[in-house]
Amino acid sequence: MEHEYGYFTETDSIDVVIARNRVVGNERLKEVMPVIIRKLHEAVKEIESTQEEWLEAIxxxxxxxxxxxxxxxxxxxLSDVLGVSxxxxxxxxxxxxxASESTVLGPFHxxxxxxxxxxxxxxxxxxGEDMVVSGRILDTAGHPVADALIDVWQANDEGFYDVQQRGIQPEFNLRGVFRTGPDGRYWFRAVKPKFYPIPxxxxxxxxxxxxxxxxxxxAHLHYILSAPGFATLTTHVxxxxxxxxxxxxxxGVKESLIAKFELVRDAERSKALEFAGDFWDVKHDFVLVRAKDQAA
Known part of the structure; x- marks a missing residue:
């Protein structure tokens, strides 16, 4: 039987393996697999992996x-910590x-x-430490976006989400969905989140x-923002x-997603917000892109 390309050698390994797969029917797989094979073989050749090392990788x-x-x-x-996600x-x-930048969804939505x-x-x-969060939902021209849904969730002041502490935290603690009015403004009260380790x-x-x-x-706040005619945005602050x-x-951090957390010591404002004392004030606007513009 005739070989598709030739015998496998260290020098020709990439071409031989890619040639063997040439009759694949799925067009996307046909496009993707040569790239994966080439990069994988190039990595093994550059590293000059021992058999023991390759077994340990497996x-x-x-x-x-x-x-x-x-x-x-x-x-x-694994994808997350290697930056691939x-x-x-x-x-x-x-x-x-x-437009506002996106970031990863995370596992606790x-x-x-x-x-x-x-x-x-x-x-x-x-x-936790009281916090008020506010801002506007705008389009790329600076106009307010009405009827936008803002799905927010966060960890508590110990770095845990409610789903990690069932029976300790109330169900749907530090979660909520809000809908903007004609002015595109949003605001809600919460507590200052804390950093936490991934598993x-x-x-x-x-x-x-x-x-x-x-x-x-x-420490961060999660957002999913959606509105009719706009691309959905998954992001953090x-x-x-x-x-x-x-x-x-x-x-997951992008410079544009870093907000200002201001500690406020104002008894009248605290009382108006039904806070017991000092609180954190976080303001951040989001800009949504119309679905047709993102697709373009």
Missing amino acids: LFLTRTGHMCDDWRQEFIL MLVDAINNRTPGA MKGAPLREMGANICLDAK NDGPVGQLLEMLGRHPYRP FDPDDPYIHSDAVF
Whole structure:
């Protein structure tokens, strides 16, 4: 039988393997696989991996798979810490310069969070440092976006989401959905979030330790913003003074998403907001791009 290209050699390995796959029927797979094969073979050749090293890499991936279940996806975590998740997000969310930037969804979003009255306090257990968050939802021309849905969620002041502390935190604690009026403004009350570690008790955590990296994400608020005729935006707002703001374990921080967290000592404003004392004031506007413009 005639070989598709030739015999496998170290020199010709890429061409031989790509040629063997030339009759693949799926057009996208036909486009993607040569790139993956080429990059993988180039990496092995540059590293000059030993058989023991290659086996250890396979065993690492095996252990990663064993950590996956209905509640945890270790491969997504691996993608996150290698910066691939953020790269895929960036490629798939290219927007005009005026539009707000996206970032990763994260593993703790929950569908079905309640629609709350504008200005409501999403902190249901009264624990943590009080905070008020406000801003506007605009289009790229600076006009307010009415009827925009703002889905927000965050960790508490100990770095835990409600789903991580079932039975300790109230259900839907520090979560809520708000709808803008004609002026595009939003505001709600919450508590100042804290940094927290990504799950680091598995092979990805071991890899981070071997690389001399920490597992922490800086304090942030999550947002999903959607409105009729606009592309949905998944993003964060970050605390600039967080100790991990410049070394997010999953590379999710973008300069445009860093807000100002101002500590307010004003008894009258505190009383008006139904806070007991000092509070944090966070202001951040978001700019949505029309769906037709993002597609272009």
